[in-house]
Amino acid sequence: GAGVSQSPRYKVAxxxxxxxxxxxxxxxxxxxxxxxxxxxxxxxxLTYFQNEAQLDKSGLPSDRFFAERPEGSVSTLKIQRTQQEDSAVYLCASSLDGRASEQFFGPGTRLTVL
Amino acid sequence: SQQGEEDPQALSIQEGENATMNCSYKTSINNLQWYRQNSGRGLVHLILIRSNEREKHSGRLRVTLDTSKKSSSLLITASRAADTASYFCAPIEDSGYSTLTFGKGTMLLVSP
Structure with a gap:
């Protein structure tokens, strides 16, 4: 069965x-x-979507971070003008309804900013 | 959502031994979830215990919850090398949706 997938798995910027x-x-x-x-x-x-609506973005560290989920399915996290402190693993998770239920995590994208 | 604090920070045992790790939190909860993270399988949900439950089992895992003490424990029996991982607890408050707030976790090393 398909779980949560993320791409790329590694990114050097x-x-x-x-x-x-x-x-x-x-x-x-x-x-x-x-x-x-x-x-x-x-x-x-960082941020939470319910379908296509971004209901909580309180964790985004700066306005360089932007996330979208335009059709309520695939989501993209964009980081503009990357800084070294952005180096981290970015994990995506989904849950059936988000109401205090378990979350299923993807493998993550490891971002390294040089 | 609130953060759980896992204890100890690190635990090293031999295969076959039991491992116990603890989680403390601050305010009332709807449920508490335990997750495991290792390099092979990433972050995986292990078990969810609701605030009206005191104990729950899943295979070799046993979770207890004491809401009066605001604490939970995760027991892994007959540990295996494959149990080597970081373990995180995530207390979930009553809310319309639940984001997970993780502490630093307990790093468990199981040696053959």
């Missing part, structure tokens, strides 16, 4: 470049979450 990270959630899952995980830390919440 030069400082100042823009990057786009893709997440394909489990089919039929209403809720989609993005998390950022720095080395040695637990994942930290």
């Amino acid at each position: 030069k400082r100042g470049q823009d990057v786009a990270l893709r997440c394909d959630p489990i089919s039929g899952h209403v809720s989609l979450f993005w998390y950022q995980q720095a080395l040695g830390q637990g994942p930290e919440f």
Whole structure:
């Protein structure tokens, strides 16, 4: 069965470049979450979608971070003018309805900014 | 959502031994979830225990919840090398939707 997939799995960017990270959630899952995980830390919440609506973006660290889910399925996390501190693993998760239910995580995209 | 605090930060045991890790949180919850993360399978949901439950089992996993002490424990029995991973708890408050807030986790090393 298809789980959550993310692409690319690894991305190396030069400082100042823009990057786009893709997440394909489990089919039929209403809720989609993005998390950022720095080395040695637990994942930290970035943003949440319910279908195509972005209901919470309180975790986005700066206005260089932008996420969308235009058709309520695939989501893209875009980081503009990347900085070294953006280097992390970006995890996407989906859940059936988001109401206090379990989340299914993708493998993550490891972003390294040089 | 609130963050859970896992304890200990690191745990090293031999295969066949049991491993116990604890989680503490601050305010009332709807449920509490445990996740495991290793390099092979990424971050995986293990078990969810609701606030009106005191104990739950899943295979070799046993989770307890004490809402009066605002704490939970995860017991892994007869551990295997494949259990080597970081374990995170995520307390979920009453809310319309639930984002997970993770602590630093417990890093478990199971040696053959």
